[in-house]
Amino acid sequence: MSSVLILGAGPAGLAAARAARRRGASVTLVDSSEQLGGQFWRHLPAERPAARERILHHGWDTFRALQAQLVADDGCRILTSASVFAIDATASPSTTGTGPGRVHVIVGPSDGTGRERIELLPDAIVLATGAHDRTLPFPGWDLPGVFTGGAAQALAKGERLAVGAHVVVAGAGPFLLPVAASLAATGSRVLGVFESSRLSSLVRGWLPRPWQLLPAAKKGAELAGYIGGQLKSRIPYTTGASVIAAHGTDRVESVTVASLDKNWTPVAGTERTLAVDAVCVSHGFTPRLELAIAAGCQITDERFVAVDDAQATSVPGVYAAGEITGIGGVDLALAEGALAGHAAAGGNPFDLPGEVRKRRIYEGFARRIEAAHGIRPGWPDMVTDDTIVCRCEEVSFGALCSTAESTASTSLRSLKLTTRAGLGICQGRVCGRSLEQLIARRLPGNTLGDTVSTDRRPIAVPLRLGELAAAARPTDPSPTTPTPLADPPKGPTS
Amino acid sequence: MTARLLPFSDDPIRPSSPASVSIQFDGAPIEGVSGQSIAGVILASGPLGFRRTSVSGKSRGVFCGIGVCFDCLVEVNGDRDVRACQRRAVDGDVVVTQHDALPGSIA
Amino acid sequence: MSNDVIIVGAGIVGAACARAFALAGFSVLVLERGTTAGGTSSACEGNLLVSDKGPGHELVLAQFASRLWSSTAADLRAELGDTFPSIEFERKGGLVVATTADGAESLLAFAADQRGARVDARVVDAAEMLELEPDLNPAVAAGVFYPDDAQVQPTIATEALMASARRNGARLLENTEVTGGLFDDAGALIGVSTNRGPQRASRVLIAAGPWSGDVARRIGLSLPVRPRRGELLVTSRMRHRIFHKVYDADYVGAVGSDDRALQTSSVVESTAGGTVLIGSSRQQVEFDSSLRVDVLTEVAAKALRLFPFLATAAVMRSYGGFRPFMPDHLPAIGEDPRMPGLWHASGHEGAGIGLSLATAELLRDLFLGRTPEVDPSPYSPARATLAPHLELVA
Structure with a gap:
């Protein structure tokens, strides 16, 4: 029986954990957050139950099923509030002699002091570290009140906090729409959504009903139903335009919106000013690659983790799934996660033809997003x-x-x-x-004269010098010998 | 008007009535809802900016909201460099805004 | 087009040499495999130290370099103007402390020897130490203050020296890798071949730091310079609480050691950016730059012996570099006795930033046929202590 360590408990990591458990591996699932679900399923804490929380989420039932199954499973050890700060690929291999290295974790409240250091020596690792917003710099983007779309989402879904009363959403990509929807569902007035990209034929096909993109995949979501009316009637959606400056002294008071040409160069003379108390700007996503790089994984020219059909990286025993292999959304992450977890536990992708098929479909979707919304050189x-x-x-x-x-x-x-x-x-x-x-x-x-990457961060998250100086507690590679997780009557991801 | 918590009574997701959490922020008591991040409690209490930068002394607050940008650093119960968006507010937390001047000019 | 000198390597030693030679009127071509300051010079602390050197030839060179840095820093500023980033030259002084009674005895004896070699090494008592460093662990056993210890920001210093060299006529080709030597029919060295074609010169100077052995081998000779890995930690910005370079006295032992195994010793200082730099380790692992957490743990633990308050400081980054290590602990500066026209400026171990200027002046004087201010023979590649290693590796 092998031990599989899964880094990240978003859609890809949760799917990987379940797949590895179904194949009988002993699983440790690590996430820096206090809750499971990642940024995508960021939700209210347990002490704030809500009857209809599902309307804020896409795939909420999938998440609840994954969570319930894994939490109840003795073969899956879940470490939350646990941050991986380093992977030491030179460290002695695991008990079976073939592990990918020593994974160093600090466990306790975020950025605390005196937290416990543990070391894990798994037989295999699944990297499912996800992505964060990429926001391009513009004048005034450092003013308080300028947020990334991810911030607006996290505060809306995790706390029911609206970042402003009069808000503009700008940048690029289908993510802008769920951001606008979350803001609207949290009491903000969204003055407009400004999508930098001009309409490729693909996007034109999506219009004039952009809310159908909610939430970034084709399947209808409850939120779309709830909020669609608002978006339709009250939130103007403008393409080929974006926020090009934010103004204010100690906080944002207004933004300049302008038309952009096809390379995203602002078109002179098209500027107009909107009074806002918050603006949310995202231009897509940047994969979180530091742990993949620390593990020694090959990175593609497009700056994602290189994987094969089994989601295996270039490093034996290290697999990757979700946004770090390409920005593709939740359905692709779930399929990749399942395949990665299965392979990390010794399985073959041919065992899961349904997941292989889904992966193929949603990869195409990811490519279309990049073609339509990818950052332009202007x-x-x-x-x-x-x-x-x-x-x-x-x-x-x-x-x-x-x-x-x-x-x-x-x-x-x-x-x-x-x-x-x-x-x-x-x-x-x-x-x-x-x-x-x-x-x-x-x-x-x-072209730069050197080939240095800004993605390399040997210390993956800050920790206290005193914590680094303390000896780590070696931790069993696996929870107690588990029996494989049984397949439920119906796969909740389907 | 700025950032605010959606009153639970108006919330379409129909949450149960929440418990409150109380922290000190730069000496003044502020209230939030149990389970909120320190950043959320501060934002809902009014200020958008709550750190002063080292070079220009400008105001900063929450930017990324998911622990990536480190703009929302505060001191919590004496520990510096705590990402307010990542730390859950606990009753009685003493939160202080952070500013670190650069070392004196170099010859 | 032929050059007077080809310099292989645009680290700080190559940059300092390029500037010195160009100022002396030589036509200079610098060949850099990557980009300026892309190797050890941007992966170190920027130390200009006398404190870690006992009486001997390296100290003589360090004392010479220390004088040169004061004037060169001013010259660079005047020449490059205020828009060029400051090289952050600062004679902030070093405080070396012993954390054990045994350590105290050897530190005080070492300092006494240094004073005999005209090093300003002032024994400080507990009260004076706390005046210098109020947050220092009050339990330290002894301390010596070295007012002449200084530092620069090494990447900026390298760029500044190279910018000055170029203003004075030196040429730089980056992403240009030396692949071999060029020889005339009589077998004399007349230049180098590179991945971008041949380059001719009357002299070829290898200044490639820990990679100098590889360059020499391509030209046809051995050079016993080996990499010795060092790892450092960087904290987040904090209030200015550490005012000097503060070392544990065992640093001195580690610098002079031949041991291949891991050694760590504390070196703690603030930077102009407000962060604190914490070093360092010495380990011979060839050119393997993999992170080793056990090394960082040891470095962290030793730093806390000096400054307990750092326990709650946030570590945000680690970085490491490769020191060019020589078997007899002296750099090779001068012409290779085995191949006329081939010169060396390599093997400065952890002192290359400081010694770069002295190395450049010394070589310039040898090129000009002048008598250098410092006797060059102890550093000559023809020296007796190096001979067995040259034969060994050849």
Whole structure:
């Protein structure tokens, strides 16, 4: 019997856990949050039960079934509030002699002190670390009141908190719509949704009923039913336009919206100002790759984890599923997760033809999203010299350019170290890819002189020096010998 | 008008009546709903910005809301660098805004 | 087009040499496999230390370099202007403390020897230590303060030296890898071949840090420089509470050690960005840059012996680099006795940032046929202590 460690308890991780358990593996499921479900199924805490919480979610029944099954299962150990801060691929292999390395975890309240350090030595790892919003820099994006779409979603679904009373949603991608819907369902007035991309024929096919995209997949959701009326009647949806500046002194008071050409360069003369008390901006997603990189996994040219048909990465014993292998939404994540968990427990993808089929269908969907909404090269035209590009270290675009001119450096690594851009506490999570593009754009051939990636973070999450100094408690690779999880009469994912 | 909690009585998801949680924020008591993050409790109490940056002294608050950007750092019960959006508010938490000046000028 | 000098490597040693040679009127071409400051020079602490060196040839070079840095920092600022980022040169001083009674005895003896070699090494008592560093663990057994210990931000310093070199006529080709030597019919070295074609020069200087052995091998010779890995931790920004470079006295032992196994010793200091840098380890693992958590744990634990308050500091990053390690603990600076025209500026171990300027001046004087300010013979690749290693590896 093998031990499978699953990192991330969103849709992909939960599906992986169940599949690995069905095949008889002993599973440990780790997530930094206090609850299961990931960002996608971020929900109210147990002490706030709600009769109709399902209307806020797509696939809520799937989630509840997965959660119930895994929580009740002795063969699945669940570690919440547990952050993986490092994977030591050089460490001695597991008891069976073939493990992918030593996984270092800190367990306790987020950013606490004196939390417990544990080490896990699994036979196989499934990486299901998900993605976070990518927000491109624009003037004023560092003002309080400018949020990512993910922030609005998390606060709405996890706390029933609306980030503002008069809100604009902008950026790119189908995610903007559920953000707008959540805001509306939480009491905000959404003044407009501004989608940067102009209409490809695909998107044109979706219109004039963009709410049908809710929630990013074709199946009807309760939320769409509830909120569709509001979206239809009251929330203007504009394509080929976006927020290009936010204004205010200590907080956002208004935004400038402008039309964008097909490369996302703002079109002069189309600007208009809207008074808001919050704005939510997301331009797609950035996969969380630090643990995959720490494990030694090969990364594709498109900057996702490279996987084969069995969701196996380039490192033996390490599998990956969900948004880190490509941004594809919940249904793709569930299919990939099931295949990854199954393979990590020794199975073959041919055993699960239904999941293979679903994966193929939703991969196509993912490709269409990227084609329709992918970031276009004209976006830096929003950025002025005063625009902060690195929020942590408060490095402006002007300062970045001035230093790049002084040193004539073509190296991302050098420019990070000479400007401090990307060296702050977020470790380039927010600005890294934008920095790469802003720097490369100034260079001949739009190419950096070095091949450094801003995705590498050997310390995957900050921990206290005292916690790092403390000895880790070696932890059994697996919970007590479990019997395989039985297949339920009907697969709840179908 | 700014960020606010949807009153449970108006909420279409029909939540049960929530318990409250009470924390100190820069010396003043503020109230939230049990299970909320510290960021959520602060936001709903009024301020959008609750950290001052080191270089320009500008105000920052919640940006990503999911623990990625580290903009919402606060000091909680004496521990610095706590992401307010990731830490659940516990009755009696003493939360203080954070500002770290840069070291003196370098020759 | 032929050059007077080809420099292989655009780290700080190559950059300092390029600048010194260009200022002396030589035509200089720098060949860099990657980009400027892409190796050890951007993966280190930027130390300009005298405190960790006992009386001997390395100390002599460090003392010379220490004088050079004051004037060079000012020259670079004047030349490059205010828009160029500051190299953050600061003579902040080093405080070396012993955490055990045995350690105290050897630290005080070491400092006494250093004073004999004109090092400003001031024994400080407990009260003075706490005045220098109010948050230092009051239980430390002894301390010595070295006012001359200084630092630069090493990436910016390298870029500044290279920018100055270019302004003075040096040329730089990045992403250009040396693949072999070029020789005339008589077998004399006349340049190098690269992945972008041949380059000729009357002299070829290898300044490729820990990769110098590989470059030398491609040209046809051995050089016993080996990588020694070092790992550092960086905290998040905090209130300024550490004011000097503070080391555990066992750092001195680790620097001079030949041991291949892991050694760690505490080096703690604040940076201009408000973070705290915590080092460091020494381990011979070839060019393997994998993270080793057990190493970081040991580094963290030792730092807490110096500054207990750091227990609640958040560690946000670790990074590591490869020091160019030499078997006799001295850099190789000078012409290779086995191949006229081939020169070395390698093997500075953990002191390359500091020693770069001295290395450059010394080589420039040798090129010009002048007598250097410091006797070059102890660093010569022809020195007796290196000979057995050259033969061993050849």
